[in-house]
C-alpha cells in the first residue's frame with residue numbers, strides 16, 4: 044500500500060470575513076505529484092502554506108507521516124525573495140550548509156550553474172524562481188510543496204522544472220504543486236485537486252478528469268469552476 048506522507052483533513056481558513064478554505068481534505072502520497080489547480084483566489088496558496096506548516100488552519104488538521112529527515116519539507120513560496128548583496132552561489136551555499144547538501148549540484152539541477160557569481164538582486168524573475176526551487180530541494184526533503192514553480196519561466200525551463208518534479212516522485216518523494224499551466228499539470232500530475240472558492244470540487248487522475256467532458260483538461264476545469272467574471276472573492280454568504 045502506498046504511504047501518505049502528508050495529509051490535510053477538513054482544513055478551513057478564514058481571513059476576517061473572507062473564507063479562503065472551507066473544509067478541504069487532501070492526501071499527498073509518497074511517489075506522486077499532486078497538483079492543486081483553480082482560479083485566482085480559489086485558495087491554492089493558502090492550502091499549500093497550511094500543508095507546509097507556515098500558516099495555521101482556522102479548523103481541521105495537517106499531519107506529516109513521512110520518514111524522519113533533517114528537513115521533512117521543502118517549500119517554494121509564490122514570490123521567492125533572497126537577501127540582497129550575496130551571489131547565487133553564496134545564497135544557495137547558505138541553505139545547503141544547513142542540511143549538508145552540495146550547493147553546486149543544487150545550482151546545476153535547476154540550470155543556474157552558469158550564473159554562480161551573479162548577485163541575487165540582478166537575477167531575472169525566472170532565475171529567482173529557479174533559485175527558490177534549488178532552495179526548496181536542499182537537503183532532499185521527502186515532501187516538496189511548490190507554489191507555481193513554472194510561473195514566469197520560458198517553455199524549456201518550465202518543462203525542466205516539471206521533469207525535476209517527475210523524477211522526485213519516481214524517487215519516492217511526495218510532491219504537491221500549484222500551477223496554472225494545465226498542459227504541464229496534465230502531463231506530470233498523478234492526481235489533481237480542483238479548488239474553487241475555497242472548496243475542493245474534484246480530486247482525481249488527469250485521465251478521469253478529462254473523461255468527465257471528453258475534452259482536454261481545461262474543458263473539465265471550466266465546467267467545474269463557477270463561471271464568474273470576478274476573481275475568487277468570497278465572504279461565505281454569496282454561495
Ligand SMILES: Nc1ncnc2c1ncn2[C@@H]1O[C@H](COP(=O)(O)OP(=O)(O)OP(=O)(O)O)[C@@H](O)[C@H]1O
Nearest residue numbers: 058061063082083084085086087088089275276277
Ligand atoms: N493574508 C490574507 N489576508 C486576507 N485575505 C487573504 C490572505 N491570504 C489570502 N487571502 C484571501 O484568500 C483567498 C484565497 O487566496 P489564495 O492566495 O490562497 O488563492 P490562490 O488560489 O493561490 O490564488 P492565485 O491563483 O491568484 O495565486 C483570496 O480571496 C485571498 O484574497
